Amino acid sequence: MSSSFLRAEKIGMRFGGLQVLSDIDLEIGERSLTAIIGPNGAGKSTFLNVLTGVLRPTEGVVAFRGQAIGGLPLHRIARLGIARKFQIPSIFSSLTVVENLQVARWGSARTEWPEDELLEMIGLRDRRSVQGAELAHGEKQWLEIGMAIASSPTLLLLDEPTAGMTPQETADTAALIHRLNKKLAVIAVEHDISFVRALGADTLVLHQGRFFRQGPFAEIEADEAVRDVYLGRR
Protein backbone atom coordinates (compact mmCIF):
# COMPACT_ATOMS: atom_id res chain seq x y z
CA MET A 1 0.00 0.00 0.00
CA SER A 2 1.43 3.39 -1.00
CA SER A 3 1.87 6.16 1.56
CA SER A 4 -0.82 8.48 0.22
CA PHE A 5 -2.68 10.73 2.67
CA LEU A 6 -5.74 8.54 3.33
CA ARG A 7 -6.37 5.36 1.45
CA ALA A 8 -9.07 2.72 1.90
CA GLU A 9 -8.63 -0.46 -0.08
CA LYS A 10 -11.23 -3.14 -0.73
CA ILE A 11 -13.14 -2.36 2.44
CA GLY A 12 -15.70 -4.86 3.63
CA MET A 13 -17.60 -4.78 6.93
CA ARG A 14 -19.81 -7.50 8.32
CA PHE A 15 -21.81 -7.41 11.53
CA GLY A 16 -22.62 -11.05 12.28
CA GLY A 17 -24.41 -12.27 9.18
CA LEU A 18 -25.06 -8.75 7.84
CA GLN A 19 -22.70 -7.54 5.10
CA VAL A 20 -22.86 -3.73 5.49
CA LEU A 21 -19.92 -2.66 3.29
CA SER A 22 -18.40 -4.46 0.30
CA ASP A 23 -15.35 -3.81 -1.79
CA ILE A 24 -15.05 -0.03 -1.32
CA ASP A 25 -11.94 1.85 -2.44
CA LEU A 26 -11.26 5.50 -1.64
CA GLU A 27 -8.17 7.63 -1.84
CA ILE A 28 -8.04 11.27 -0.80
CA GLY A 29 -5.27 13.84 -0.69
CA GLU A 30 -4.15 16.50 1.77
CA ARG A 31 -6.57 19.43 2.05
CA SER A 32 -9.17 17.58 -0.03
CA LEU A 33 -12.91 17.98 0.51
CA THR A 34 -15.09 14.88 0.21
CA ALA A 35 -18.81 14.34 0.75
CA ILE A 36 -20.26 10.87 1.30
CA ILE A 37 -23.94 10.55 0.42
CA GLY A 38 -26.43 7.74 -0.15
CA PRO A 39 -29.89 6.58 0.92
CA ASN A 40 -30.71 5.55 4.50
CA GLY A 41 -28.87 2.41 5.54
CA ALA A 42 -26.37 2.63 2.65
CA GLY A 43 -23.49 2.21 5.11
CA LYS A 44 -22.25 5.84 5.26
CA SER A 45 -21.75 6.06 9.03
CA THR A 46 -20.19 2.61 9.12
CA PHE A 47 -17.76 3.65 6.36
CA LEU A 48 -16.91 6.83 8.30
CA ASN A 49 -16.23 4.72 11.40
CA VAL A 50 -13.94 2.51 9.34
CA LEU A 51 -12.14 5.55 7.88
CA THR A 52 -11.48 6.96 11.36
CA GLY A 53 -10.08 3.63 12.52
CA VAL A 54 -12.83 3.28 15.16
CA LEU A 55 -14.03 0.12 13.41
CA ARG A 56 -11.57 -2.39 12.04
CA PRO A 57 -12.98 -3.56 8.70
CA THR A 58 -13.57 -7.30 8.30
CA GLU A 59 -11.92 -7.02 4.87
CA GLY A 60 -9.42 -4.53 3.45
CA VAL A 61 -7.22 -1.89 5.00
CA VAL A 62 -7.39 1.81 5.83
CA ALA A 63 -4.04 3.59 5.92
CA PHE A 64 -3.26 7.16 6.93
CA ARG A 65 0.07 8.36 5.55
CA GLY A 66 0.95 4.72 4.93
CA GLN A 67 0.09 3.46 8.43
CA ALA A 68 -2.80 1.01 8.91
CA ILE A 69 -5.17 2.54 11.47
CA GLY A 70 -7.97 -0.04 11.83
CA GLY A 71 -8.60 -0.77 15.51
CA LEU A 72 -5.89 1.56 16.89
CA PRO A 73 -6.78 3.18 20.24
CA LEU A 74 -8.51 6.55 19.76
CA HIS A 75 -5.71 8.58 21.35
CA ARG A 76 -3.19 7.07 18.90
CA ILE A 77 -5.47 7.93 15.97
CA ALA A 78 -5.88 11.49 17.28
CA ARG A 79 -2.11 11.82 17.65
CA LEU A 80 -1.69 10.91 13.98
CA GLY A 81 -3.76 14.01 13.15
CA ILE A 82 -7.24 12.57 12.59
CA ALA A 83 -10.18 14.31 14.29
CA ARG A 84 -13.83 13.32 14.39
CA LYS A 85 -16.97 15.22 15.24
CA PHE A 86 -19.97 13.15 16.25
CA GLN A 87 -23.62 14.09 15.68
CA ILE A 88 -24.44 14.84 19.33
CA PRO A 89 -22.58 17.89 20.68
CA SER A 90 -20.63 17.24 23.87
CA ILE A 91 -19.63 20.78 24.77
CA PHE A 92 -19.47 21.91 28.41
CA SER A 93 -22.58 24.03 28.91
CA SER A 94 -21.28 25.89 31.99
CA LEU A 95 -18.04 26.95 30.26
CA THR A 96 -17.65 29.76 27.75
CA VAL A 97 -16.79 29.22 24.11
CA VAL A 98 -13.14 30.03 24.73
CA GLU A 99 -12.95 27.83 27.83
CA ASN A 100 -14.41 24.91 25.87
CA LEU A 101 -11.68 25.34 23.25
CA GLN A 102 -9.05 25.51 25.99
CA VAL A 103 -10.30 22.25 27.52
CA ALA A 104 -10.11 20.60 24.10
CA ARG A 105 -6.45 21.62 23.87
CA TRP A 106 -5.37 20.15 27.19
CA GLY A 107 -2.80 17.47 26.75
CA SER A 108 -2.33 18.14 23.07
CA ALA A 109 1.28 17.83 22.01
CA ARG A 110 0.63 19.19 18.53
CA THR A 111 1.34 22.67 17.26
CA GLU A 112 -1.78 24.71 17.84
CA TRP A 113 -3.56 27.41 15.91
CA PRO A 114 -3.73 30.76 17.67
CA GLU A 115 -6.98 31.05 19.63
CA ASP A 116 -8.25 34.02 17.60
CA GLU A 117 -7.64 32.18 14.36
CA LEU A 118 -9.57 29.18 15.65
CA LEU A 119 -12.49 31.37 16.80
CA GLU A 120 -12.51 33.13 13.44
CA MET A 121 -12.52 29.83 11.59
CA ILE A 122 -15.57 28.52 13.46
CA GLY A 123 -17.35 31.88 13.20
CA LEU A 124 -17.59 32.42 16.98
CA ARG A 125 -15.12 35.27 17.55
CA ASP A 126 -17.87 37.59 18.76
CA ARG A 127 -19.33 34.83 20.95
CA ARG A 128 -16.09 33.90 22.73
CA SER A 129 -17.35 34.79 26.24
CA VAL A 130 -20.80 33.25 25.89
CA GLN A 131 -21.56 30.12 27.94
CA GLY A 132 -22.13 26.87 26.06
CA ALA A 133 -25.69 26.66 27.37
CA GLU A 134 -26.56 30.02 25.77
CA LEU A 135 -25.45 29.08 22.26
CA ALA A 136 -27.90 28.36 19.44
CA HIS A 137 -27.99 24.81 18.06
CA GLY A 138 -25.80 25.70 15.06
CA GLU A 139 -23.28 27.55 17.23
CA LYS A 140 -22.96 24.47 19.49
CA GLN A 141 -22.14 22.37 16.44
CA TRP A 142 -19.52 24.90 15.30
CA LEU A 143 -17.97 24.97 18.77
CA GLU A 144 -17.83 21.20 18.68
CA ILE A 145 -16.00 21.42 15.34
CA GLY A 146 -13.64 23.93 16.96
CA MET A 147 -12.99 21.48 19.80
CA ALA A 148 -12.36 18.67 17.31
CA ILE A 149 -9.75 20.75 15.47
CA ALA A 150 -8.24 22.51 18.52
CA SER A 151 -5.18 20.26 18.33
CA SER A 152 -4.71 21.17 14.62
CA PRO A 153 -5.39 17.83 12.94
CA THR A 154 -4.79 17.34 9.22
CA LEU A 155 -7.99 15.35 8.63
CA LEU A 156 -11.46 16.05 10.04
CA LEU A 157 -14.39 13.66 9.66
CA LEU A 158 -17.94 14.89 10.20
CA ASP A 159 -21.09 12.79 10.53
CA GLU A 160 -24.13 14.83 9.42
CA PRO A 161 -22.74 18.21 10.52
CA THR A 162 -25.93 20.11 9.63
CA ALA A 163 -28.47 17.81 11.34
CA GLY A 164 -31.21 19.94 12.92
CA MET A 165 -29.84 23.24 11.56
CA THR A 166 -31.83 26.08 10.02
CA PRO A 167 -31.19 26.82 6.31
CA GLN A 168 -29.03 29.83 7.32
CA GLU A 169 -26.99 27.75 9.80
CA THR A 170 -26.58 25.10 7.10
CA ALA A 171 -25.27 27.69 4.62
CA ASP A 172 -22.94 29.11 7.30
CA THR A 173 -21.64 25.60 8.01
CA ALA A 174 -20.73 25.12 4.34
CA ALA A 175 -18.77 28.42 4.48
CA LEU A 176 -17.10 27.31 7.73
CA ILE A 177 -16.01 24.03 6.15
CA HIS A 178 -14.58 25.89 3.15
CA ARG A 179 -12.51 28.00 5.59
CA LEU A 180 -11.30 24.88 7.42
CA ASN A 181 -10.52 23.17 4.17
CA LYS A 182 -7.79 25.72 3.42
CA LYS A 183 -5.90 24.13 6.34
CA LEU A 184 -6.99 20.50 6.47
CA ALA A 185 -8.76 17.69 4.63
CA VAL A 186 -12.44 17.24 5.43
CA ILE A 187 -14.75 14.27 4.85
CA ALA A 188 -18.45 14.78 5.60
CA VAL A 189 -21.31 12.29 5.61
CA GLU A 190 -24.46 14.24 4.90
CA HIS A 191 -28.16 13.83 4.14
CA ASP A 192 -28.94 17.44 3.30
CA ILE A 193 -28.46 17.78 -0.44
CA SER A 194 -28.59 21.61 -0.35
CA PHE A 195 -25.58 21.49 1.98
CA VAL A 196 -23.69 19.04 -0.25
CA ARG A 197 -24.46 21.31 -3.21
CA ALA A 198 -23.08 24.31 -1.30
CA LEU A 199 -19.96 22.31 -0.41
CA GLY A 200 -19.36 21.50 -4.09
CA ALA A 201 -17.08 18.69 -2.98
CA ASP A 202 -15.87 15.54 -4.62
CA THR A 203 -18.81 13.27 -3.80
CA LEU A 204 -18.90 9.55 -3.10
CA VAL A 205 -22.27 7.83 -3.43
CA LEU A 206 -22.80 4.63 -1.47
CA HIS A 207 -25.67 2.29 -2.26
CA GLN A 208 -26.36 -0.91 -0.33
CA GLY A 209 -22.88 -0.84 1.13
CA ARG A 210 -21.13 -0.54 -2.20
CA PHE A 211 -19.36 2.20 -4.09
CA PHE A 212 -21.92 3.52 -6.61
CA ARG A 213 -20.51 6.74 -8.08
CA GLN A 214 -17.77 9.28 -7.36
CA GLY A 215 -17.23 12.70 -8.89
CA PRO A 216 -17.89 16.44 -8.61
CA PHE A 217 -21.29 17.07 -7.00
CA ALA A 218 -22.64 18.82 -10.11
CA GLU A 219 -22.07 15.61 -12.10
CA ILE A 220 -23.45 13.39 -9.36
CA GLU A 221 -26.59 15.52 -9.07
CA ALA A 222 -27.22 15.30 -12.81
CA ASP A 223 -26.75 11.51 -12.86
CA GLU A 224 -30.04 9.73 -13.57
CA ALA A 225 -28.84 6.50 -11.92
CA VAL A 226 -28.08 8.38 -8.67
CA ARG A 227 -31.60 9.84 -8.72
CA ASP A 228 -32.99 6.33 -9.17
CA VAL A 229 -31.05 5.17 -6.11
CA TYR A 230 -32.48 7.99 -3.98
CA LEU A 231 -35.99 7.35 -5.23
CA GLY A 232 -35.61 3.63 -4.49
CA ARG A 233 -35.85 2.70 -8.17
CA ARG A 234 -32.62 0.65 -8.01
Ligand SMILES: Nc1ncnc2c1ncn2[C@@H]1O[C@H](COP(=O)(O)OP(=O)(O)OP(=O)(O)O)[C@@H](O)[C@H]1O
Ligand atom coordinates in the same frame (compact mmCIF):
# COMPACT_ATOMS: atom_id res chain seq x y z
N1 LIG B 1 -22.83 -2.12 15.11
C1 LIG B 1 -23.72 -2.62 14.23
N2 LIG B 1 -24.20 -3.87 14.36
C2 LIG B 1 -25.08 -4.39 13.47
N3 LIG B 1 -25.54 -3.73 12.40
C3 LIG B 1 -25.10 -2.48 12.20
C4 LIG B 1 -24.17 -1.85 13.11
N4 LIG B 1 -23.91 -0.60 12.65
C5 LIG B 1 -24.64 -0.45 11.53
N5 LIG B 1 -25.36 -1.57 11.26
C6 LIG B 1 -26.25 -1.78 10.11
O1 LIG B 1 -25.53 -1.41 8.96
C7 LIG B 1 -26.39 -0.84 7.98
C8 LIG B 1 -25.81 0.49 7.53
O2 LIG B 1 -25.89 1.41 8.63
P1 LIG B 1 -25.23 2.86 8.58
O3 LIG B 1 -25.65 3.54 9.83
O4 LIG B 1 -23.79 2.74 8.29
O5 LIG B 1 -25.96 3.47 7.31
P2 LIG B 1 -26.13 4.99 6.92
O6 LIG B 1 -25.97 5.04 5.44
O7 LIG B 1 -25.23 5.85 7.74
O8 LIG B 1 -27.64 5.22 7.31
P3 LIG B 1 -28.41 6.58 7.74
O9 LIG B 1 -28.37 7.44 6.54
O10 LIG B 1 -29.80 6.06 8.02
O11 LIG B 1 -27.70 7.14 8.93
C9 LIG B 1 -27.76 -0.75 8.61
O12 LIG B 1 -28.52 -1.85 8.17
C10 LIG B 1 -27.47 -0.85 10.10
O13 LIG B 1 -28.55 -1.43 10.79
